[in-house]
Amino acid sequence: MFFEGLVIQRVPYKERDLIVKLVLRSGYLGSFYVYGGQGGGKSSKPSLYQLGSLMKVLTKELRIKTNEQGELMAVAESQKIWEPEFIRHDIKAFYLSCLYAELAQRSTLPYHREQSSEEHAGLFSALSNALFYLDSSLKKKEFEPAPHLMLYLTKLLFHLGIMPEVDSCSFCGAGLMEAQDVHFMPEEGHFSCSDCHHGARDKGFLLRLKKSYQTKFQDYKELPGATLMESDKLIQFFCHHFHLKTVELKSYSLLFQ
Numbered sequence: 001m002f003f004e005g006l007v008i009q010r011v012p013y014k015e016r017d018l019i020v021k022l023v024l025r026s027g028y029l030g031s032f033y034v035y036g037g038q039g040g041g042k043s044s045k046p047s048l049y050q051l052g053s054l055m056k057v058l059t060k061e062l063r064i065k066t067n068e069q070g071e072l073m074a075v076a077e078s079q080k081i082w083e084p085e086f087i088r089h090d091i092k093a094f095y096l097s098c099l100y101a102e103l104a105q106r107s108t109l110p111y112h113r114e115q116s117s118e119e120h121a122g123l124f125s126a127l128s129n130a131l132f133y134l135d136s137s138l139k140k141k142e143f144e145p146a147p148h149l150m151l152y153l154t155k156l157l158f159h160l161g162i163m164p165e166v167d168s169c170s171f172c173g174a175g176l177m178e179a180q181d182v183h184f185m186p187e188e189g190h191f192s193c194s195d196c197h198h199g200a201r202d203k204g205f206l207l208r209l210k211k212s213y214q215t216k217f218q219d220y221k222e223l224p225g226a227t228l229m230e231s232d233k234l235i236q237f238f239c240h241h242f243h244l245k246t247v248e249l250k251s252y253s254l255l256f257q
């Protein structure tokens with residue numbers, strides 16, 4: 001079978017082999033065993049499998065093993081379709097791509113061959129666009145981490161079906177745009193109005209969240225004022241939803257130190 005997907009994890013195994021995880025075009029997470037995947041050998045060829053690369057693989061019929069984590073499929077042939085050129089040379093961008101990979105890994109479902117649904121395909125397009133335009137912003141020398149992270153998180157939450165409600169207060173139902181100010185509750189992923197929560201001051205965040213939802217990845221410059229602190233509110237919500245602590249995301253502390 002042929003699969004196409006983005007590399008979000010690569011673990012060296014034995015002397016020269018690799019176990020890789022790919023977010024497939026269907027939005028599921030595929031696990032693959034690649035003989036000789038670390039590269040090297042007599043001709044010292046580099047590994048095709050780099051974080052963020054888009055790969056096309058042909059699997060062998062034989063299944064290596066199946067468990068609740070999904071199948072581990074042996075790769076017969078690999079072809080690299082695309083890889084980021086600039087991300088690995090910029091430390092902030094590299095950490096950002098690692099965080100994208102970790103968030104994707106925590107929220108995608110393992111692939112099983114009995115599944116053929118395409119309902120999660122949006123998760124693949126969110127990740128592939130995020131990586132492509134991250135790389136392209138570095139090429140154009142206009143990379144700023146905050147708008148990229150905000151856009152990815154918004155699209156990720158939307159495709160996971162857990163985008164926060166941005167129109168009305170979760171307590172009294174009043175319109176949030178009419179409220180004097182609003183407060184975001186990361187434990188719930190809801191907003192409340194300033195009548196229901198004193199000390200509210202998240203209106204700027206609400207406006208940028210709504211704007212981010214409507215903004216395409218290639219228009220990352222149209223999100224002025226976005227900050228990593230605002231994205232952090234969405235990460236806190238993501239972690240609550242998936243019963244994670246932020247310390248479990250290795251790249252989080254690197255970005256938010």
Ligand SMILES: [Zn+2]
Nearest residue numbers: 169172193196
């Ligand atoms: Zn209210």
